[in-house]
Amino acid sequence: MADTLSGLAGILALLALILLRVPVAFAMFAVGFVGIWALSGLPVAMGLLASETFTLASKFELIVIPLFILMGNLASRGGMSRALYEAAFALVGRFRGGLAQATLLGCGAFSALCGSSIASALTMGKVSLGEMERYGYAPRLATATVAAGGTLGILIPPSTGFVLYAILTEQSIGRLFLAGFLPGLLLLGLFMAVVTLICWRRPGAGPAGAPVARAAARRAMIGALPGLSVILVTIGGLYSGLFSPVESAAVGAGLLAILGLARRGIGLRDLWDAGRDCALTSASVMLILIGAHLFNPFMALSHIPQDIGAALTGSGLGPWGVMALIVLCYLVLGMFMDGFAMLVLTLPVFFPVVTALGFDPIWFGVIVMVVLEMGLISPPVGMNVFIVHSVARHVPQGVIYRGVAPFWLAMLAGVAILSVFPAIATALPDWVMGPGLR
Secondary structure (H helix, E strand, C coil), rough: HHHHHHHHHHHHHHHHHCCCCCCCHHHHHHHHHHHHHHHHHHHHHHHHHHHHHHHHHHHHHHHHHHHHHHHHHHHHHCCHHHHHHHHHHHHCCCCCCCHHHHHHHHHHHHHHHHHHHHHHHHHHHHHHHHHHHHCCCHHHHHHHHHHHHHHHHHHHHCCCCHHHCCCCCCCCCCHHHHHHHHHHHHHHHHHHHHHHHHHCCCCHHHCCCCCCCHHHHHHHHHHHHHHHHHHHHHHHHHHHHCCCHHHHHHHHHHHHHHHHHHCCCHHHHHHHHHHHHHHHHHHHHHHHHHHHHHHHHHHHHHHHHHHHHHHHHCCCCCCHHHHHHHHHHHHHCCCCCCCHHHHHHHHHHHHHHHHHCCCCHHHHHHHHHHHHHHHHHHCCCCCHHHHHHHHCCCHHHHHHHHHHHHHHHHCCCHHHHHHHHHHHHHHHHHHHHHCCCC
């Protein structure tokens, strides 16, 4: 009983530190270390601090994190986002709501290069919001489209969220990347359907853009070829089994650097800045992972995961009732917490329950990523809404939140579809890599 009370006190202390804006990594360091010290003594806490840090830092597969972050930085600085958006605009811009559809297509394509929802929202917001404003789009639709489209970055591979999930749950990064592709296309299709419905009900919200001349459209398509070729080589090589995730990331980063220098889209200074930003972001992610690997043993010692698991499995709700309750917990936490913080706090508790109930851990990873995406546009701390507001300061945040509501419902529909048809997430990894453990 004392151990359980210590675990509950640790969770409350962690939440308090996060609400006080203490960085997640340092909050987990402090709570995990003090908690292990209290339950098992200082020598054990010091030993875990040393061993967990060294073990995690020496994992070869973690090289994928800085490489994919570097890919995103190079793609953003090399103008790939604008080229992808212009190609999408040439295809659908002349239709009602076409600029919003082009933004969504651009977000989906850019997500396959950067793996970050925030980077996708920020980059595509700078590229597309001015164009939509120029054509008279309703600010509510324009900003909401960018905020929602940016969330695809955490689902469409490569995804830093999937890498973190894989490390915390000891799952295959490659299987998770494969599993995210079709659900990512599903969400992209649902978002485009939302735009179509909004523009059908309110034609003035998304006027048709000017038709693009055939020669200009051809130039736009040619301009997008470098970015599309990198996507084809890296993601295609990963899906075909030609590359491992680490090799795919290395090839992608190398190709983007070569293409950027050859096209004079980036210079040596840009390479330096991209590398520096990559190092800073990677260090932040590694600190979070190390903090999680110190916090998780404290949770195990306190028996909190076992107690919660026993309570959920013995609740009489049945497997799907328990899953619905877990998803509800993620939706509520997503209103207040950062996605990475949610993963490191909840997975040690929920993942054993999910696997004990017989759910596929890869499918559950996709569900978790979709729900984390919903948190990125949920008030009061929807990070993508804040990012879009920083680009379009004349649009109040309340307007953006009202605009993303239909997209949020579309994501909830996506969770329901993935629950009814789990093969959307599991078929591709099973086909490429063989059936996994259920």
